[in-house]
Amino acid sequence: MEKGIKRKNNQDNISIENDIINDNKLKKSKSNNNSSNNDNNNNNESLRILEFFCGIGGMHYAFEQSGMEGVVVASFDINVNTNLCYQHNFNIKPVNTIIDSLKVEKIESYKANCWLMSPPCQPYTRGGKNLDDEDHRAAGLLNLINILPKLNNPPKYIFLENVVNFEISRSREKLIKQLDEMGYEMNEHLVTPTQFGIPNDRARYYLSARLPLNKKIETGKYLDNCKFYREPNFLNKINESDLPSLSNYRENLSEEDELKYHVPDKYILKRYKFRFDIVKPNENKCSCFTKAYGSHHVIGTGSFLQTKKFEKKYNFDNPETLLDLGLRFFTPNEIALLHAFPIKYDLLNKSENSKAPDYTTISKHSFSFPEEMTQIQRYRALGNSLNVYVVAMLLKHVLFNYDNKDFQ
Template structure:
């Protein structure tokens, strides 16, 4: 069977390309297109043999050579969403039940006991623990949350341990913003999180920082997030790409494993 000839639009760092590889479908990415020059550097670093154009999709009219003897074998792959919906930012949902206003705030600031109870529900043994995705022998000092962030966002953090089997979605704001951008890792596993939070009552700011610091909370590294998204061990970044840029690029990417399965289903 003749391999599919794939044109990858909005190629980013190559999540679609990697998913196509993982799907094991016979295909060739004949070209990739993206206007993000930083993303293109990462793409070229990992897929050096793929033609890459830093242009908008209007360049499609310049691709008559993409046509093969079997047009049905030509495929366009794009990461962008094709459906948009508006969501009221003032409304949240509690197990399908709509709530708003003061009730939404109370729901958001749930007790630390409730957070810990949810963490204990990570019991699906078919799902790998987070520790399987962590880097070994790295300098984590640059990834620890600063005292100011600990104090200001203590009740908004989604805290996970290496033994947990889930995390929240990582967005492009990870590392720069706290709320809703991704989980943070508790590296001091022998410290009980509920005890720390219970002790914060009536403490001074300095004392609160001291207590929260006992948890040794840090951000996941870019490599660890790439691992969680299903990128292979040999996927990397050029040295000149900063940590902040790596977070942004990964937050705009996709889960390779999920997309690989979807591609396979579409192909079949």
Template sequence: MKELKAVDFFCSGGGMSYGIQQSGIKVLAGIDFDESCKETYEANINGAEFIHADVFELSETELETRLSLKTNDDNLVLIGCSPCQFWSIINTDKKKSEKSKNLLIEFKRFVQYFNPGYVVVENVPGVLRKKEESGLEGFIEWLNTSGYTVHFNVHEVSNYGVPQHRKRFTLIANRVSSIEISPISSTKKKVTVREVLGEKNGFPKVAPGHKDDSDFLHSVAGLNELNLKRLAITPKDGGDRLSYVYNSELAPPCHFGKTDSFRDIYGRMWWDRPSPTITTKFFSISNGRFAHPEEDRAISLREGAVLQSFPIDFKFSGSSTAKIARMIGNAVPPKYASAIGEAIIQNHSNAI
């Protein structure tokens, strides 16, 4: 059997590429408009090239020549995990992300040209709810009429070995067989925060504002006096803002006396559950349930990465905490990516 090979569009720091590579598929290249991802990507994705390009300006023939690709290649996997802020239910500036809404349509252009054996798309569930506006509906129709067997659904990544609750839309299409391929789920119980964080897993106790300049990046955002007071009375292991909801000094004015919404803000993670969804703002306790289960601080950069299922020695490079956190939060969890890759390999082995 010839080796499967993949090109990862919108690769960012390489979460999808790393997981696909770990499953046994060779990653030829990752393509991204953000050049700051290059150092992280190439440090972790062995043998792959980082292509700094705007997909709106990149031509099919240019990519074909650069990577020595062939059309109608059964062994080629094209992956498109386009930035998803425009279709997210999380409040974001839609004007800033408006251009990204058409990225799936641009990815379709490359799929039509190369006609690969396999196509993978991963995104927020909102892209399915808005499938006509996002271009997903037309893409699926084209795949169906072009000889592909298409699987698409919303999957919960904690069912695939990721210690985090995160729902993601995933499409896997193949024209190598008539079998519908879906990610291979883990038969084990869900991985919890306790199994990956804490001192026994190599995370020493640190104070808010701790800086770690080593590759381990156990760096933690600082906290002002008010937030320190809030965490001091927030119960360990899953406590939330209800512990001070009627305290006029500690409760945010917009939340004072309100017990029926936004309970995750300033909340602690639970030890014995998967973490909540790791967003690009996971280093800030005011943006979700991102406080450590026990220590009076937000989780560190490395803790967020581990909850995304990155290996503990994955090297991140960035000029600021916020930029590294964005790379981590936007990533496809590598263990989930591996589940996709394993399903493709299994199908390919049976079909060839």
């Protein structure tokens, strides 16, 4: 008989979740919002998770926020800075081994039943070289795909996050074909945090794959009929004008600290005519923060926050007009909060009235940067990371929810 999985105290989780996001964002359907769904009711198997390409642990936090019961038995990454941050928060040292060379026996030794991963995106990024499966940075994912059929007990659940464009890659096709042959049912999403009530754009690709509970699925047919879900079936549509303003996510900085994040004039002047994404605190959307944010690479790497002269009309053809707007970078803490990391309110000097959710209330571990991590390392780590809340909701309502019918 197939075993399922356990949820942590389901009711608690729902009420916390509803505190965090307005009720109207989650559909109140029985199948999607009732955590004690049929399939999971008589479950007695806890999740044992492997977190590949763990970075600062976005997947780990998402798992905690999903409310499922289980444990991350090992995480893997080769970046010493992010590994330090991971250990600082979870007290677990990620395995600093190149995933390309992991062997079947090593993976089996963990007796894991769930894999969470966000492989490097450079092989697939728009505007990049687009080498896809021929890029050396795809080798880790390809190795995991090769290992899968060799395992005596393949993981029951697999979740993958990547950039938009991955959905048309050969790497994705290889992964999907392998999973399809092994009888996984799958579901693919292309969504962004604004759909989940968070004022940050970060459109990403998500794959949820699992071994079906009781039914047998016809293998080898997935690619013929698959579709990408752009509107999760458990969410109500949110108007962007209803999103909380960015001021709710703003760190309360002293004047002196504000200056630390000032965008140097020369960055602005040397990008003559470039239309920077400038946002005011009362606006309710900012653009995707990439790993180059906070450096001199200011084109397309993320929004600038305007802190002065809100009424002033400026002109990108005359960049001098931008210089007295008090433009600053969003701080690493602000980005962490926009990415739904459980950062403590006191680190942000936030008032209790902020409409930015306090994710520490639903995460076992909170998030902070170790002191020795430099500003640039923090930005890079965040740019590589993911939106924890989006992943948590997809884990909870899609991957681990056998009542969700959007699987084939």
